[in-house]
Amino acid sequence: MTKQQLFEQIQKKRSFLCVGLDSSLDKIPKHLLKYENPILEFNKQIIDATKDLCVAYKPNTAFYECYGKKGWETLIETWKYIPQDIFSIADAKRGDIGNTSAMYAETFFNAASSEMSFDSVTVAPYMGSDSVTPFLTFKDKWVILLALTSNAGHADFQLQEIGEDKLFEKVLKTSQTWATDEQMMYVVGATRGAAFGDVRKLAPDHFLLVPGVGAQGGDLNEVCKYGLNSQCGLLINSSRGIIYASQGEDFAEKAREEALKLQKEMEQILIAAELINHR
Numbered sequence: 001m002t003k004q005q006l007f008e009q010i011q012k013k014r015s016f017l018c019v020g021l022d023s024s025l026d027k028i029p030k031h032l033l034k035y036e037n038p039i040l041e042f043n044k045q046i047i048d049a050t051k052d053l054c055v056a057y058k059p060n061t062a063f064y065e066c067y068g069k070k071g072w073e074t075l076i077e078t079w080k081y082i083p084q085d086i087f088s089i090a091d092a093k094r095g096d097i098g099n100t101s102a103m104y105a106e107t108f109f110n111a112a113s114s115e116m117s118f119d120s121v122t123v124a125p126y127m128g129s130d131s132v133t134p135f136l137t138f139k140d141k142w143v144i145l146l147a148l149t150s151n152a153g154h155a156d157f158q159l160q161e162i163g164e165d166k167l168f169e170k171v172l173k174t175s176q177t178w179a180t181d182e183q184m185m186y187v188v189g190a191t192r193g194a195a196f197g198d199v200r201k202l203a204p205d206h207f208l209l210v211p212g213v214g215a216q217g218g219d220l221n222e223v224c225k226y227g228l229n230s231q232c233g234l235l236i237n238s239s240r241g242i243i244y245a246s247q248g249e250d251f252a253e254k255a256r257e258e259a260l261k262l263q264k265e266m267e268q269i270l271i272a273a274e275l276i277n278h279r
Helices: 003-013 030-034 038-050 068-081 098-109 129-136 152-156 167-175 195-202 220-227 251-272
Strands: 017-021 056-059 087-094 120-123 142-148 184-188 208-210 234-238
Touching: 003 251, 017 038, 017 087, 017 251, 030 038, 038 068, 038 251, 056 068, 056 234, 087 098, 098 120, 098 129, 120 129, 129 142, 142 167, 142 195, 167 195, 184 195, 195 220, 208 220, 220 234, 220 251, 234 251
Parallel strands: 017 056, 017 234, 056 087, 087 120, 120 142, 142 184, 184 208, 208 234
Antiparallel strands: none
C-alpha cells in the first residue's frame, strides 16, 4: 500500500484508527476457549466488527510467538483474514545485523516462504543502518522505526543528548538518509503530547504510528494538534481499549462500539483540518 493509497483509505473511512491485535488466551472471553483456535476466532470476530471503522491492524507478534507453532499458525491465519485494503503491521520490533535482519524481512514480507506478507514491520534502530536497510529492499513495503516511545523507560536513552540533538532526534535525522516518507514511518507514543511538535519539525511528511491512546492515557486531540499533517500522517493505535471492551459474548459488539467512538472523534478532527468534507 502506498502512502497515497493509505491517505485515500483514511478519507474513505473518515478514520485513522489502527486496531492492535494483542490477543492473549488469558484475556479473551472464556466462551471462546471451546474453539479449536480460540485466539484466531477472537481475532476474526474483532476484525469483522471493526474493519469498516479502521484503516490498519497491528498484531503484536509476541502475543503469537509465545504459543510456539500454534501461535505462528494463528499469526499467519490472522494476516490472511485482514482485508487487503487495510494496512497490516507486524509489530515485531526487530533489530539485528544484516543477514539476520534479512531473514526477519523474509519472515514478515515474503509470503512464498513464510505465508505472510504484511505491509509493514516495526524495527528498532539501535544497531544502525545495516539492521534496517534489509527491510527496505522489499518493494512496496514499509519500515516503521521506533523513535519516541510511550513506555516509562523511554527517557533512559531516547532523551539523552548527543551533541545538539536528543537521541530520538538523531534517529529521525539519520534514518531519513536511508529511505523516504514513501517507505518509512515512525513510532511516536501518544503519551509524548507536545513532543509531536518537535517530531514534526524533523519529519513533517512521514506517517507516525501512535500507540498509547486509550488504556495508556494518551490524548487524541493533543496528538492531532501537534502531529496532523496535510495527508493526516497519523495512525492512532488502540489495542486493549477496543479488543477487551467486554469479556462476555458481546465482546465483538462492544469492541465495535469503542472503535466507533474513536472513529467519530477522528472524523471531526479530519473535517476541522479540511482533509475530508462534511457528509
